[in-house]
Amino acid sequence: MFVFEKHRLVDTVRNEEVMHDWEKPIMHRMAKFVCQDGGDIIEFGFGMGISATHIQKQNIKSHTICENNPVVLERLYKWAKNKDNVIVLEGDWYDNINSMKLYNGVFFDTHRDSHTSQFGNLLECIARVGCRVSWWNNVPREYDEFGLEQNVQYEVMDVNPPANDYFNHRKYYMPTTTMQLTR
Numbered sequence: 001m002f003v004f005e006k007h008r009l010v011d012t013v014r015n016e017e018v019m020h021d022w023e024k025p026i027m028h029r030m031a032k033f034v035c036q037d038g039g040d041i042i043e044f045g046f047g048m049g050i051s052a053t054h055i056q057k058q059n060i061k062s063h064t065i066c067e068n069n070p071v072v073l074e075r076l077y078k079w080a081k082n083k084d085n086v087i088v089l090e091g092d093w094y095d096n097i098n099s100m101k102l103y104n105g106v107f108f109d110t111h112r113d114s115h116t117s118q119f120g121n122l123l124e125c126i127a128r129v130g131c132r133v134s135w136w137n138n139v140p141r142e143y144d145e146f147g148l149e150q151n152v153q154y155e156v157m158d159v160n161p162p163a164n165d166y167f168n169h170r171k172y173y174m175p176t177t178t179m180q181l182t183r
């Protein structure tokens, strides 16, 4: 069961944090990168909606959000009520692949996702040329989790998280890439 608290989203069954608002500066930076050319944006994992809210502040055409947790989905639908460029893909992103289109920006931040290793392959199918991509990096160094055949760059950010279940470092290595494939 996911429960929203003041500063975090918690999985009470596993007794672990899914998301925490100390990540806000990272989420904002990632959102800015992904949305810098506008157009159609897709986001994997709504969580506390921190990144989604910042994506909405950018000059974009559409904002597709894929989310699979029922508690988070309820919050997502409420949040999306007056936002006419939001498209919700309900369920595991892996089961929604056929509903995806081509995007100018991709924001990937899921949690305990058994299909994460497939993300690199999916990217080539949903990215327009020049698509801006960023994803959560849980490792405090340059680390290309998806082994992309792409030039991945890292923006190093100073962070100061409160003690938490998943990231307790003072430097965050934000990965980004710009898709060079031709389509």
Ligand SMILES: C[S@@+](CC[C@H](N)C(=O)[O-])C[C@H]1O[C@@H](n2cnc3c(N)ncnc32)[C@H](O)[C@@H]1O
Pocket (backbone or CB within 6 Å): 018, 019, 027, 044, 045, 046, 047, 048, 049, 050, 051, 052, 066, 067, 068, 069, 072, 091, 092, 093, 094, 109, 110, 111, 112, 113, 114, 115
């Ligand atoms: C770390 S949170 C996302 C945080 C978000 N970026 C924010 O700023 O609040 C991860 C989210 O991914 C969702 N998620 C996990 N696995 C998923 C999957 N396979 N498909 C879709 N959503 C998934 C979780 O339910 C959770 O809402």
